Amino acid sequence: MSKPTVAVLGTGKIGELVVAGLLRSGWPQENVLATARRPVRAAELTDRYGVDVVDNATAAGRADVLAIAVKPQDAGALLDGLAGRIGAGTLVVSLCAGLPTGFFASRLPEGTPVIRVMTNTPAIVDQAMTAISAGPHATGEHLDIAEQMFKPLGVTVRVPEYQQDAVTAISGSGPAYFYLFVEAMIEAGVLLGLPRAVAHELAVQTAAGSAAMLRESGEHPVKLREAVTSPAGTTAAALRELERHGIRSAVLGALEAARDRAGEIAAQAR
Structure with a gap:
């Protein structure tokens, strides 16, 4: 062409x-x-x-x-x-x-x-x-x-x-969500005693590797998450805290807000 x-x-x-x-x-x-x-x-x-x-x-x-x-x-x-x-x-x-x-x-x-x-x-x-x-x-x-x-x-x-x-809410705005999560991981790492540069490398490579594995394996994210989560282990404890703070509800609310804002932009432009 x-x-x-x-x-x-x-x-x-x-x-x-x-x-x-x-x-x-x-x-x-x-x-x-x-x-x-x-x-x-x-x-x-x-x-x-x-x-x-x-x-x-x-x-x-x-x-x-x-x-x-x-x-x-x-x-x-x-x-x-x-x-x-x-x-x-x-x-x-x-x-x-x-x-x-x-x-x-x-x-x-x-x-x-x-x-x-x-x-x-x-x-x-x-x-x-x-x-x-x-x-x-x-x-x-x-x-x-x-x-x-x-x-x-x-x-x-x-x-x-x-x-x-809905696309705008997920992938258009999506990179910012991931950057925020990685930023939070880095700050947590510093609070746990890691040098900032080390915390940054750990969080960024973990995010990049996890994304690559998710795409290349073709597995559902639930299956990959379960493979990391040992019974009564460290990951299970961390996931319990995320769920206790309503991570799923927060993500849904965030995406709905982004979708609704896209609709508002369209209405204002008419």
Whole structure:
């Protein structure tokens, strides 16, 4: 499949990850454009990646695919500013958390295909989890293009759009949950008498190894947990404390809060 010209509109953390991922995957530099509000940021992107950094109108005129990675509250103004500049044949890929494809379709020329994408920050090490959903007028071919863009960043999955808020709660926000848990383990290790550097190495490698084992073994997490938990042992004592403090309820409540906030963002943007 030939590489379409992709313009990334908004090069914050996620937008830059997309630019970098496209280039790492072999996307030609001349087929990758970026936009930036500040000249200093534009120069930085050009120096770092060698791509053209242009204004939004130029990007809309040159690109086959517009990957919109601005903050959700800025998406409406961006689309209003591009009125009349986006052709119906242009594929619009939204990375705006919480915004439904209908938000874009109502502001784009009739027939413009829209795809909603939720990826996450492990894209920086090619370990992203990316969920892709077809919106109005998007075909299987359009989904293939989106997968071609994001598969080099990690793992992709196709889901119906109504599941995207749940995806946001699990994998979009998910890295922060794990970082918080590892942070807590490190701090606990220090309190238990370990040097901070040693506690950091122990916690990080344990997290990385456990994640690799979970994926590569194909076993259910319950089975892997039980394999570590000896009767009346140290792990059983620790797990009892986590359960006593309601870890399952806390996780469910956290994910529900993230899902609900995604819905609120969509409602506020209408």
